[in-house]
Amino acid sequence: MTHFRDEDTLVREIARQLSRFAGDGVRLGVGDDAAIWKPKPGFETILTSDWFLEGSHFLRDKHPADAVGWKCLARATSDIAAMGGEPRCFLLNLALPAVCTEKWLTGFLAGVRHASRFLRCALAGGDTTRSERISISVTVVGEIAAGRAILRIGARPGDLLYVSGTLGEAELGLRLLRKGRGMARSSDRALHKHLYPEPRIALGRWLARRGLASAMMDLSDGLSSDLPRLCRASGVGAKIELGKLPVLRGLNMKQAQLVALHGGDDYELLFAVPPPKAATLPEKFRELRLTQIGQLRAERRIQVVDEDGTAKALTAAGWDPFRQD
Amino acid sequence: MTHFRDEDTLVREIARQLSRFAGDGVRLGVGDDAAIWKPKPGFETILTSDWFLEGSHFLRDKHPADAVGWKCLARATSDIAAMGGEPRCFLLNLALPAVCTEKWLTGFLAGVRHASRFLRCALAGGDTTRSERISISVTVVGEIAAGRAILRIGARPGDLLYVSGTLGEAELGLRLLRKGRGMARSSDRALHKHLYPEPRIALGRWLARRGLASAMMDLSDGLSSDLPRLCRASGVGAKIELGKLPVLRGLNMKQAQLVALHGGDDYELLFAVPPPKAATLPEKFRELRLTQIGQLRAERRIQVVDEDGTAKALTAAGWDPFRQD
Numbered sequence: 001m002t003h004f005r006d007e008d009t010l011v012r013e014i015a016r017q018l019s020r021f022a023g024d025g026v027r028l029g030v031g032d033d034a035a036i037w038k039p040k041p042g043f044e045t046i047l048t049s050d051w052f053l054e055g056s057h058f059l060r061d062k063h064p065a066d067a068v069g070w071k072c073l074a075r076a077t078s079d080i081a082a083m084g085g086e087p088r089c090f091l092l093n094l095a096l097p098a099v100c101t102e103k104w105l106t107g108f109l110a111g112v113r114h115a116s117r118f119l120r121c122a123l124a125g126g127d128t129t130r131s132e133r134i135s136i137s138v139t140v141v142g143e144i145a146a147g148r149a150i151l152r153i154g155a156r157p158g159d160l161l162y163v164s165g166t167l168g169e170a171e172l173g174l175r176l177l178r179k180g181r182g183m184a185r186s187s188d189r190a191l192h193k194h195l196y197p198e199p200r201i202a203l204g205r206w207l208a209r210r211g212l213a214s215a216m217m218d219l220s221d222g223l224s225s226d227l228p229r230l231c232r233a234s235g236v237g238a239k240i241e242l243g244k245l246p247v248l249r250g251l252n253m254k255q256a257q258l259v260a261l262h263g264g265d266d267y268e269l270l271f272a273v274p275p276p277k278a279a280t281l282p283e284k285f286r287e288l289r290l291t292q293i294g295q296l297r298a299e300r301r302i303q304v305v306d307e308d309g310t311a312k313a314l315t316a317a318g319w320d321p322f323r324q325d
Numbered sequence: 326m327t328h329f330r331d332e333d334t335l336v337r338e339i340a341r342q343l344s345r346f347a348g349d350g351v352r353l354g355v356g357d358d359a360a361i362w363k364p365k366p367g368f369e370t371i372l373t374s375d376w377f378l379e380g381s382h383f384l385r386d387k388h389p390a391d392a393v394g395w396k397c398l399a400r401a402t403s404d405i406a407a408m409g410g411e412p413r414c415f416l417l418n419l420a421l422p423a424v425c426t427e428k429w430l431t432g433f434l435a436g437v438r439h440a441s442r443f444l445r446c447a448l449a450g451g452d453t454t455r456s457e458r459i460s461i462s463v464t465v466v467g468e469i470a471a472g473r474a475i476l477r478i479g480a481r482p483g484d485l486l487y488v489s490g491t492l493g494e495a496e497l498g499l500r501l502l503r504k505g506r507g508m509a510r511s512s513d514r515a516l517h518k519h520l521y522p523e524p525r526i527a528l529g530r531w532l533a534r535r536g537l538a539s540a541m542m543d544l545s546d547g548l549s550s551d552l553p554r555l556c557r558a559s560g561v562g563a564k565i566e567l568g569k570l571p572v573l574r575g576l577n578m579k580q581a582q583l584v585a586l587h588g589g590d591d592y593e594l595l596f597a598v599p600p601p602k603a604a605t606l607p608e609k610f611r612e613l614r615l616t617q618i619g620q621l622r623a624e625r626r627i628q629v630v631d632e633d634g635t636a637k638a639l640t641a642a643g644w645d646p647f648r649q650d
Contacts, residue, residue: 006641008554027369031558032477033407033542034373034467039363044352045370048359049416049464051452056420082358091374093462095381127376127462137418137452137462139374142359152357217358229333233356316331 010101010128014092017109023089023122025143035124037089039143046142046149048079054134062177062184065104067195069111072136075220077119078199078267080142082218083149084208086201087121091139095131104134119201148208152233155215155272157298161238162281164203164268164288166246167223168256170194171263190248197267203285204269212281216271222264222318228302230270240294240314242306261304262317272296335426335453339417342434348414348447350468360449362414364468371467371474373404379459387502387509390429392520394436397461400545402444403524403592405467407543408474409533411526412446416464420456429459444526473533477558480540480597482623486563487606489528489593489613491571492548493581495519496588515573522592528610529594537606541596547589550641553627555595565619565639567631586629587642597621 015030022029028036039045052072054060063071077087092112096105116122121140173194177184184191199218207213215234219226223240231238247256273281281290294305303311340355347354353361364370377397379385388396402412417437421430441447446465498519502509509516524543532538540559544551548565556563572581598606606615619630628636 028474028476033404034371034410036408036469036474037370037372038471039370045362045364046359047362047416047450047464047466049374049418049451049462051418051420051454051460051462053420053454053456053460056454056456079358083361085359091372091464093374093376095376095378095460125372126374129376129378129381131378131381131460133457135376135378135420135456135460135462137374137376137460139372139416139464141372144361146363149353149361151353 007128014109014128015123018113018116018123020113020117021122023124026089026122026124029122029124035089035091037124037141042146043143044146044149046080046083046085046144047139048076049137049139050076050079052136052138060134061182063195064183065107066111069108070115070196072138073112073115073119073121074197074199075267076138076140077121077201078218078220080140081199081201081204082216082269083144083151084204084216085142085144085149086205087119087140087142089122089124089141091124092126093137094126095129095135097132097134098130100134119199144208150208150213150216150271152215152217152230155230155234155236155296156274157236157296159214159272159274159296160278160292161240161294161296162271162273162290162292163219163246164200164285164290165266166248166289167219167266167268168248168259168263170197170265171259172248174265194265197265199267200269200288203288206285207271212273212277213271214274216269219266219268219270220264222262223270224261224314225316225318226270227314228316231296231300231302234296236296236298237300237302238294238296239303239305239311242304244291244293246289246291264318332453339434339453340448343438343441343448345438345442346447348449351414351447351449354447354449360414360416362449362466367471368468369471369474371405371408371410371469372464373401374462374464375401375404377461377463385459386507388520389508390432391436391439394433395440395521397463398437398440398444398446399522399524400592401463401465402446402526403543403545405465406524406526406529407541407594408469408476409529409541410467410469410474411530412444412465412467414447414449414466416449417451418462419451420454420460422457422459423455425459444524469533475533475538475541475596477540477542477555480555480559480561480621481599482561482621484539484597484599484621485603485617486565486619486621487596487598487615487617488544488571489525489610489615490591491573491614492544492591492593493573493584493588495522495590496584497573499590519590522590524592525594525613528613531610532596537598537602538596539599541594544591544593544595545589547587547642548595549586549639551595552639553641556621556625556627559621561621561623562625562627563619563621564628564630564636567629569616569618571614571616
């Protein structure tokens with residue numbers, strides 16, 4: 001890749017690297033003042049926008065550039081999965097130090113390109129500028145059949161609470177990355193999940209089409225931070241059972257439960273299912289485990305019941321950029 | 326405003342300050358994983374996303390917080406105007422130092438709120454996090470009758486080239502701001518235009534509805550940087566006449582012409598009109614002057630003709646964050 005003399009050349013290079021396919025519904029992509037998008041008839045548009053900032057969300061000397069590219073798109077797309085929708089296109093805002101416009105940018109764009117193909121989500125526009133630290137803001141556009149989106153609002157007392165996959169894996173990966181020297185290599189499974197998370201699009205879509213979930217969100221900051229958000233939106237409380245959490249193997253049980261409760265970045269789905277529908281829910285969706293971890297209730301507290309049957313209040317200890325420790 | 330203990334409180338405060346009205350077509354706003362949007366039947370959605378970064382686009386000690394709020398939304402909305410569309414809603418990504426979560430944030434949100442009302446563009450979502458410098462990324466969603474958007478592509482040789490308003494005013498305002506000590510006060514008209522630009526939504530919409538313009542864009546980086554983009558997209562060249570530029574009064578003519586050619590941030594519209602339609606174009610649209618500044622031609626060069634009739638190549642000297650001076 002050549003060194004960029006100006007912004008127009010940079011924009012053209014990004015478009016060349018990423019515009020390998022046109023997204024369904026994208027009427028006009030990169031190159032004009034704005035993009036034009038039209039959902040299928042009978043569908044609504046889902047919009048979400050996420051930060052991915054050097055220092056806060058990744059470290060330039062630890063996270064491979066292609067993982068930064070993959071993850072910035074994957075995590076924004078996870079919000080589309082969390083509504084039961086399908087991603088269609090994205091806008092990429094990229095602010096870079098001049099020193100990152102060559103090798104780093106090549107790696108980054110390769111990661112965005114792989115995620116873009118894997119997620120079937122096409123580049124439609126964005127903005128580039130220069131800055132001292134790498135700043136990324138990704139807006140993802142998805143669609144869903146009108147009225148079919150699964151919101152956070154809609155859960156009722158008595159609904160059973162489920163999560164997909166395993167909890168705490170990405171947090172363990174982050175710890176491995178912090179301990180390691182230099183750039184991370186993703187041969188470890190937990191590290192791989194931290195670097196290249198896969199939003200649960202197929203599961204979310206399936207739950208929305210079947211009308212199985214009364215409320216849903218993705219787990220980005222950790223169960224102990226995210227569950228209270230779902231409960232607050234629905235005006236309910238919850239009781240979860242520590243012994244039921246789909247924890248990591250290979251750690252001692254106490255540690256595994258702690259990272260499952262508080263670890264962030266898993267991008268698994270948390271969803272509520274009314275009891276009559278829960279009977280129809282399989283143990284696995286494709287290869288992905290679905291685990292009932294507790295139940296919602298009218299009393300607005302959130303409690304964790306340990307193996308002895310002792311109930312304690314759940315304290316939010318997931319990731320929060322503004323919390324003062 | 327209280328000091329923020331956590332991100333959820335900050336998000337609720339932003340929503341409280343900004344969610345004074347629901348945008349047309351916004352089915353679900355702040356508070357869930359993503360927003361849901363549906364354009365009117367027969368309309369397409371316009372999507373644009375822009376940076377507004379401390380150090381690059383504004384200075385914390387010079388630009389009043391409410392001007393930062395106004396301008397970050399206004400300039401992103403200008404891209405909707407540049408297609409002939411109408412803004413509907415926006416996503417606000419805000420990364421702040423902890424020290425800015427009180428007084429600065431209050432001023433900033435007041436500016437965003439004023440722009441949001443003035444532009445009829447409602448907050449629909451976004452993301453907040455902490456960072457060392459203030460970073461803002463704004464995504465604006467607009468709509469336009471299907472097939473009616475005015476693109477950059479589409480101008481033909483022979484089309485007449487027009488601009489709205491006066492060119493160079495915002496650049497002059499920026500110079501006043503740089504010269505001044507401490508926080509800028511916007512009593513000066515040029516400074517006001519730099520701080521509180523007004524995207525030309527009504528003009529863009531009118532041109533699109535009447536089908537008058539063959540191509541259009543907004544002037545954000547300056548005529549000498551932006552005109553080549555329109556010409557490249559349409560595969561044409563242009564000849565503009567220095568004496569016809571709608572320059573500022575009160576400067577000497579040479580200076581006024583230079584800032585009109587190269588000054589950025591005016592957010593006026595640049596548009597091409599086929600000659601038969603040009604006859605129907607008024608001199609003013611409402612209070613806004615429309616000035617014919619030149620003509621497009623098949624030969625792909627861009628030239629400026631001075632008052633003596635001498636033609637020179639136009640050199641791009643507008644704002645470019647990657648240009649190395």
